[in-house]
Amino acid sequence: MALHPVPSPVALLGGGKIAEALIQGLLRSGLVRPSDVRVTVRRSERGEALRSRHGVHVLMDNAQAVRGAGVVLLAVRQAQLRDLMAVISPALAPGQTVVSLSADVRLAQLEAALPSFVSVIRAMPHTPVRVGAGVTPLTAGTRVMEAAKRAVESVFAATGQPLWMSEEALTVCTGVSCTGPAYVFRFVEALAQAAVAHGMDAAEAAALAKGTLIGAAKLLAEPDAATPRLIAEIATPGGITEAGLLAMEAEGLPRVVGEAVSVAIQRTRERADANAAAYSTPK
Numbered sequence: 001m002a003l004h005p006v007p008s009p010v011a012l013l014g015g016g017k018i019a020e021a022l023i024q025g026l027l028r029s030g031l032v033r034p035s036d037v038r039v040t041v042r043r044s045e046r047g048e049a050l051r052s053r054h055g056v057h058v059l060m061d062n063a064q065a066v067r068g069a070g071v072v073l074l075a076v077r078q079a080q081l082r083d084l085m086a087v088i089s090p091a092l093a094p095g096q097t098v099v100s101l102s103a104d105v106r107l108a109q110l111e112a113a114l115p116s117f118v119s120v121i122r123a124m125p126h127t128p129v130r131v132g133a134g135v136t137p138l139t140a141g142t143r144v145m146e147a148a149k150r151a152v153e154s155v156f157a158a159t160g161q162p163l164w165m166s167e168e169a170l171t172v173c174t175g176v177s178c179t180g181p182a183y184v185f186r187f188v189e190a191l192a193q194a195a196v197a198h199g200m201d202a203a204e205a206a207a208l209a210k211g212t213l214i215g216a217a218k219l220l221a222e223p224d225a226a227t228p229r230l231i232a233e234i235a236t237p238g239g240i241t242e243a244g245l246l247a248m249e250a251e252g253l254p255r256v257v258g259e260a261v262s263v264a265i266q267r268t269r270e271r272a273d274a275n276a277a278a279y280s281t282p283k
């Protein structure tokens with residue numbers, strides 16, 4: 001995808017883990033300078049850490065941070081989101097774009113909580129945005145202007161690949177791509193644990209498992225990579241890889257992965273329902 005200029009400044013409200021990953025990805029892209037980024041924090045030590053690591057503008061006033069922002073990203077947890085939207089609403093101007101990164105507050109609640117003159121979009125990034133390798137699902141609210149879509153696309157193109165989809169599909173992504181890096185890291189740990197169980201030194205096992213994932217990911221990143229071919233290159237018919245793969249199937253790897261994905265999606269839906277009910281009662 002062609003990279004478009006990212007509207008400046010980018011305001012990230014809530015300087016936590018995903019906000020920092022996005023800051024790193026944006027700066028790494030070269031399309032955004034530290035002076036183009038505003039990030040808000042609750043604790044001054046956290047602000048100092050973000051300022052010294054990335055050189056970005058740190059603020060403690062969310063309303064001030066959104067004034068004149070090219071795009072506003074809401075990066076607080078669900079418990080703080082409603083209050084945050086109430087604080088910034090009077091400071092937002094017509095034509096501004098607000099993107100919620102929350103996994104568990106739906107567009108209907110976001111649009112009801114924000115002024116009708118702003119474009120509201122949901123994004124569901126994951127931590128690979130930090131290295132410009134994120135795949136970020138996006139879903140647009142009911143009153144989103146074309147310019148707002150392009151602006152948000154530019155943010156997530158600078159940190160990887162944006163993908164537009166329905167809100168229901170984005171909910172599925174919470175259990176797949178958003179959580180997925182954690183599942184893959186857990187698999188790497190399990191591979192290392194298995195090596196240790198066979199007598200390997202723990203540090204050696206960790207390096208071996210990590211190197212295996214990185215090497216495999218690089219093969220997967222090659223043009224035209226397809227998993228059946230990549231597997232067939234390793235698994236000689238009747239050989240040792242095939243024996244390992246058969247054991248994985250027999251032990252229910254697809255069932256285990258499927259269960260993790262289903263439970264995560266279910267948790268997202270339950271929390272979104274609870275938030276919808278809470279937002280329907282006045283504060």
Ligand SMILES: NC(=O)C1=CN([C@@H]2O[C@H](COP(=O)(O)OP(=O)(O)OC[C@H]3O[C@@H](n4cnc5c(N)ncnc54)[C@H](O)[C@@H]3O)[C@@H](O)[C@H]2O)C=CC1
Nearest residue numbers: 014015016017018040041042075076077080101102103125
């Ligand atoms: N961590 C991840 O991989 C992903 C997280 N998300 C979503 O992003 C949001 C944030 O998640 P994390 O970064 O993981 O959580 P986090 O807890 O690391 O970050 C939230 C930050 O917001 C700050 N904060 C809270 N209220 C504030 C306020 N009024 N003003 C300024 N700062 C405030 C907190 O001090 C904290 O540093 C959540 O809604 C989560 O669902 C979405 C995709 C991936």
Ligand SMILES: O=C(O)[C@@H]1CCC=N1
Nearest residue numbers: 102103104174178179
């Ligand atoms: O685990 C969580 O609840 C958050 C939302 C998606 C990723 N991290």
